[in-house]
Amino acid sequence: MMRPVVYGALAVVLAVGPEMAQTRPKEAASVPAKSLADYSEAMENLAEAASPAVVQILVQRVAPVGQGDSQHMGFVAEQQATGSGVIVDPDGYIVTNAHVVQNARHIDVKILRVDERGQAPHGHLLPAKLVGLDSQVDIAVLKIEGSNLPTLSFLNSDTLRQGRLVMALGSPLGLQNTLTHGVVSATLRQLKPESPMVYIQTDAPINPGNSGGPLLDIEGRIAGINTMIYSESGGNEGIGFAIPANLAKDVYLKLRKDGRVRRGAIGVIPEAITPALAAGLGLDRDSGVILSDVAPHGAADAAGLQPGDVLISIDNKPVREVRDLALTVFQRAPGDELKMVIQRGKEQMTKTVAVLERKNEPNLLEDQASYDAALVRQLGILAVTLDEKVTAILPDLRRLSGVAVAAVPAEYAGLNPGLLAGDVIYEVNTKAIASLDELRAVLNEKKSGDAIVLLVERMGQLIYVTATPE
Structure with missing residues (x-):
């Protein structure tokens, strides 16, 4: 259906008289020329101003090889990867x-720099230290x-x-200092209904x-941090996603201050109001958010x-969807307060809700583990010594030393x-374990076929886990 329409349009153009054919192209070419020149110059100036602050990141990491190949299962090799940063x-x-940097053994950053001889900006390699990362938002x-x-x-991404x-x-496919352009296709794209994350x-x-x-x-202001694409071919297909600047900046400041992000919770289960739900509950609205549990x-x-x-509003912002509440709480730190306007029956009222720290989030432990430093091959786990950062993620443990x-x-x-993420190993064959080094030392003494009994705390309970080394 598309081609006949296009061909018809071409036929109309070709059918115009000689005068029209001569004058219209000239007018069309002359009118936008100044605007196009201004646009081109603006793009050049933007690239020149912004490029020096954008870096290429070169990472050496240990990663599995032969995925799906049973002959190589369990083998790892050092690999190199590249990404971008600002x-x-x-x-x-x-x-x-x-x-980009998770499980990195070594990180280098290539910056564009002009030397004292005044040469054009060129790559200069510097070692980088990981301050912290947050895998939930995907910011480091x-x-x-x-x-x-x-x-x-x-910028204010709102x-x-x-x-x-x-x-x-950035540096797509390793090509440093590459500029592309387009438009904001959507401002608050939620990719998973159960996730509080939204993307540009x-x-x-x-x-x-x-x-x-x-x-x-x-x-030249940061609207977002590019993070992923939707693609069937593996390359760009015009559907890319960036972490909004407000969220990226918030996580950056927290990682810079504490090396990790403390997340909060308020203890509610929100649900979207549907026409059927509204009719059954006698609500005066057929959309919005209702609390099904507290x-x-x-x-x-x-x-x-x-x-x-x-829910009517949070901090004077209307709540129209479940994600509005989820994203607000997700971005707040323990100790913050939320001013929530609610409707109960026919009455509206305002409540002040304190944000409390989430407890027992084992998935956050992986952010504390460097692959090669944390690997305990005999048990098939990545592990970390209990310290202040770990006990903040797993509070109320039975003991203060372990792995x-x-x-x-x-x-x-x-x-x-x-073993599961979040388990804490206290003993090996009744011998107390206070650190990752001690755990490795005890396991290294075991021979193939020796019995190993681990005393483990899991979800507040002590259990025994048995293992037999190869």
């Missing part, structure tokens, strides 16, 4: 994606040595609108290697919220005797 502080703090912070480095600033021009800067969707071409680089507005003794319960309350299971790598799953 300098956000003149003292050398860099924002990138967590997945690196630090390089330097001062007065070029930087880019974050002001973004569909259709705004944006540019992606853009058609600016993004490819592997762009991860961690900035999505910029026409003033956890006993939680923050919302203490503030006086009840099941059946309809926490951070993750179970798929390539070593066959060696795992049944």
